[in-house]
Amino acid sequence: MEAPPTPLESARFIAGRSRDVSVSEEGARRVAEALFDKVPSAAFSLAGWKQLHELNPRAASEEAVSWVFLVDTLNFSFWPERDDQKCLVKYKGTAYSGYWALCAAVNRALDEGIPITSASYYATMTLDQVRHVLRSDTEVPMPLIEERHRVLNESGTVLLEKFGGSFLTCVKMSENSAQKLLRLVVENFPSYRDEAVFEEKKVSFYKRAQILVADTWSVLEGKGDGFFGDISSLTIFADYRIPQVLVHLKAMKYSEELMKKLQEGTIFQSGDKEEVEIRGCSIWCCALICKHLLELYEKKGQDMRDQINAVLLDYYLWDYARDHREEMKDIPFHRVRCIYY
Numbered sequence: 001m002e003a004p005p006t007p008l009e010s011a012r013f014i015a016g017r018s019r020d021v022s023v024s025e026e027g028a029r030r031v032a033e034a035l036f037d038k039v040p041s042a043a044f045s046l047a048g049w050k051q052l053h054e055l056n057p058r059a060a061s062e063e064a065v066s067w068v069f070l071v072d073t074l075n076f077s078f079w080p081e082r083d084d085q086k087c088l089v090k091y092k093g094t095a096y097s098g099y100w101a102l103c104a105a106v107n108r109a110l111d112e113g114i115p116i117t118s119a120s121y122y123a124t125m126t127l128d129q130v131r132h133v134l135r136s137d138t139e140v141p142m143p144l145i146e147e148r149h150r151v152l153n154e155s156g157t158v159l160l161e162k163f164g165g166s167f168l169t170c171v172k173m174s175e176n177s178a179q180k181l182l183r184l185v186v187e188n189f190p191s192y193r194d195e196a197v198f199e200e201k202k203v204s205f206y207k208r209a210q211i212l213v214a215d216t217w218s219v220l221e222g223k224g225d226g227f228f229g230d231i232s233s234l235t236i237f238a239d240y241r242i243p244q245v246l247v248h249l250k251a252m253k254y255s256e257e258l259m260k261k262l263q264e265g266t267i268f269q270s271g272d273k274e275e276v277e278i279r280g281c282s283i284w285c286c287a288l289i290c291k292h293l294l295e296l297y298e299k300k301g302q303d304m305r306d307q308i309n310a311v312l313l314d315y316y317l318w319d320y321a322r323d324h325r326e327e328m329k330d331i332p333f334h335r336v337r338c339i340y341y
């Protein structure tokens, strides 16, 4: 079966035909101008992944790569039904929500002596053991616990059968190519196969597969097995936060009908036309922002292709969305319950 187009080709195709979501070239250029002075900061750097996030591993070891694989296998659907009833995980005196609640739960399990990052453990974990590891410190459990149990068993089994139980083995097989690692992940781990059909054409987003490659690059600090000559070929990771911040920054726009559905809290299905347009236009919009950022530096005689790519732009925008929750509260995010993002 032929592979679908890459996420970037898919994004170009979707953005060119999208009806309810539009990308503003002018808006993207303005965001690039606003980000110009941020590029030299830690928030826009590979080092920021460890420096700015206390829950991420400090080490650049095989164990740290195993941590990244486990977390990115579970890196989906944290949004709460109601904003005032959230799953929270307390760890070392801080209560974490959303994605960070997952990281806190993993670190809590490791501190309790549970070998949660070991494939031979999570390949045969029971649902009750998963419930215990991911338990919330409020009455609200983490969403999709049963799905998390299924993808843990599935991914652990594949890792044991095909890669000797170590994701670092898979990384080494990619021979420093991000695209090859992306293909190895999508071909071998079904839960990472984040694809859809748009106007009768197959499209791909590969959000968790791409962030897995990016987080592997980050945890290994871009060196050794974690050096990827083609890291700039990755796109941003089409989750439910990036679209929200792009609309907030006026680089992307929703039709009135779509805005109304989002504000009413409509639950979309993975693969719905509006959902595919939101995700595809987000990827395309960020490709434009990267292009304009590089051009702004080029005009100053600076080649910034090693400091500006979709991964670093994504991390920056995602962290920005986290830090500007209040300001962004009038921009709804799209609600889908799925294992892809």
Ligand SMILES: Nc1nc2c(c(CN[C@H]3C=C[C@H](O)[C@@H]3O)cn2[C@@H]2O[C@H](COP(=O)(O)O)[C@@H](O)[C@H]2O)c(=O)[nH]1
Pocket (backbone or CB within 6 Å): 048, 049, 053, 056, 075, 076, 077, 078, 079, 097, 098, 099, 100, 211, 236, 237, 238, 239, 240, 241, 242, 314, 315, 318, 319, 322, 341
């Ligand atoms: N595009 C993009 N989506 C990302 C991330 C991350 C975590 N990455 C961090 C780790 C190291 C880096 O430095 C990043 O700071 C999680 N997500 C997605 O967000 C959603 C959760 O949101 P909330 O409910 O607010 O916690 C959910 O779909 C989850 O899959 C990212 O980086 N980019």
